Amino acid sequence: MQDPTLTTLAEQSGFARTGRTDEVTRLCAAFTQAWPKVVHTLEFGRSAEGRPMRALIACRADPRQVPLLMLQGGIHPGESDGKDAGFIALRELLGETASPGVLERIAILFVPAFNVDGHERFGRWNRPNQNGPEEMGWRTTAQNLNLNRDYTKADAPEMRSLLGLLRTWDPLVCADLHVTDGADFQPDISLQVEPVNQGDAQLCAAGRELRDALIAKVARSGSMPLPFYPDLATPDDPSSGFQLTVYSPRFSTGYFPQRNRFTVLVETHSWKDYATRVRVTRNTIVALAELLAAHGEAWREQALRADRAAARLAGAEVVLDYDSHWREPAANRTDAGQAGGTELIDFKGYAYTRAPSAISGEPVTVYDPKTPQVWRVPLRDRVTPSLSVRAPLGGYVVPCAWAQDIGARLALHGIACEPVRERSEAVRVEAFHASGVEFTAAPFEGRMRVKLAGGWARETHDIAAGALFVPIAQPAARLVMHLLEPQAPDSFAAWGFFNACFEQKEYLEPY
Template sequence: MKSFCLPSVLISLASLAGLAVNASAAPASAAMATPALSTVSERSGFIQTGRYDEVIALCAEFQKTYPDAVRCLEFGRTPEGRPMLALVASRTGALSAAQARQQGVPVTLIQGGIHAGEIDGKDAGFLALREALDNTRAKGALDKQVLIFVPVFNIDGHERFGRWNRPNQRGPEEMGWRTTAQNVNLNRDYMKADSAEMQAMLKLINDWDPLATIDLHVTDGAKFEHDISIQVEPVNSGDAGLRQSGRQLRDAVIADLARQGSLPLPFYMSFAKEDDPLSGFVDSVPPPRFSHGYFALRNRFGMLVETHS
């Protein structure tokens, strides 16, 4: 593990996390003229989100538009038969796992929709990827790394659309469901790998060995002034050197978000005793059934991004 990889990771992560906040909070007037490769979310002023057919179409269109920098990859099939898609993006020429290993290029994996009702990351991710490829945001980041973007992890759950799946969440108008078609919560399945979706994801991870994995969520619980939280491991556990780099990663992203006008926190805002605000908050080591707890056991960085309603 080499610390020189971290700056390039930080650039793209901060950009994407900031866009996730903006996408969830933007008013309808934020919609701009329809750009190439735009999403239903952008065109609706961030009040709607598209169905999975849009992900399939955009994955192919990104590869067509940026043939030297993007590869549309199918890495599995869901129990209901839908393709699990990832966009591999880089200006290094490394668009396969073998090429990335041969060239020693660091890999960052960003995933949206592990809880498919929490879908800001899908729409913000497509926007961030397009701007990174066009060098209008995170300039030069793709010259230094491979970025793997999984727009939706829980695809079958994503297609269980409804207006009241997340009644306390601030948009979109309709969204998917938290668990899979088999009622599996994928963010409790990293260690067990009971689900077909997790088995496919872990194969992708084993093939590419990402230095950092960023898991994008939205919470619909208690209302806070703070609009986003960033958790990273190793920070509270693990190798001392990795903990120092984990704090560097977390603090740099938080600083970038603050400069963009957000009010970020370095811990997840859950009460020590559920439904008792007077009990305070606890910042502890996440168990490995969660994404950011799991990757610490692999001596890699896991980041949990939670935008807050």
């Protein structure tokens, strides 16, 4: 009989409900007490409202000597599948009712409720398009920041704490556990793995191995997994088909490839009931653990090789953006990138019609889940680079006035920097000049974003003591470029860190 102190409220309620943060605290303590030599609880930070952020590390060996799988639950707390499934999967792996021996070969780092403040903003209508549980948390933090847009700029204290966890533990694979909205169809989960479409070419090959093996394992467990996020090309129009998204590093799915590590975007389907979604997420976690136990050492060698290759990127062309970028749900359709080519696929959906909404009166798509139907629709899956930049031969120089702020942000990412000790005169450099500046019409994630036109020009400049030199010769070279290339979509410049530079301060009187 299952120990009730190790079970979730979701299980106890027949998956009608999910627990609050006090359950996370209780379960972390109970797991540590039940397996004191194997499980340890970490408090790795505090939220904006002062709540403790907790994680579990589980391993029967030295966790620093084996491949590490990170399970990130609750970045969007309304999508609580990952929290409950993570506790269930970890309990079964520890009790060896699932995959005996796995935790002797890998370590698991489990963050049940990353966005802990949003988790406590419980409500019945926080996710009105989602089929259970009865109540759930809120998408954003207490500061109204979406943590899955904050990986690069790291404005939220929660993200800064998580980046500290990454610096300490350096997970080989991060599984970011979500629930998607959208059309109603038969597949119950999507699994998008990176690097596959971006990053180190050889690591992309290993990413494809991981993706294909994971898809096969999850399918054998009874699911119908998709290898891409099922984002309709035109909202609420199934006939428009789907578009593959290549995520920029503001997202977990785009961030980890820049660190030469793997990530899996796990998205269960919000139309499925909560019990089904938790079960499918649990199966995915166990499948990932088994794959890492079998292949993790080889994949870790590939990741370390990619680290060494990244440190030699000087002078190479590096892709920093793609045509097929993410479109925010509230954005204009013209803001969406378009993939460079399409293929027609047979997609297992349901019969549907258009009918007036009972709420708005506007036409909406109405699905009939009792009538399976194969949709012949386009999949826009050709990845086309839209921005490539030559990596600097030496590195980047951040002027003295900005060095403290930018240096602190770079340190959060574990990026090596060197303060300039002495003034140097007439140094031959390349300087970026903006020929055009376009600001967003409204703030996004707490910032006024900016799009720059312009380019680099060879010039002579004096470099003051106190400036910051960021060498390109380091494993995080790709991430360095994403942060410091002014035209990269998630650079510090694009996020408005230098917006004061574009303000007129002095003027002439009319006389």
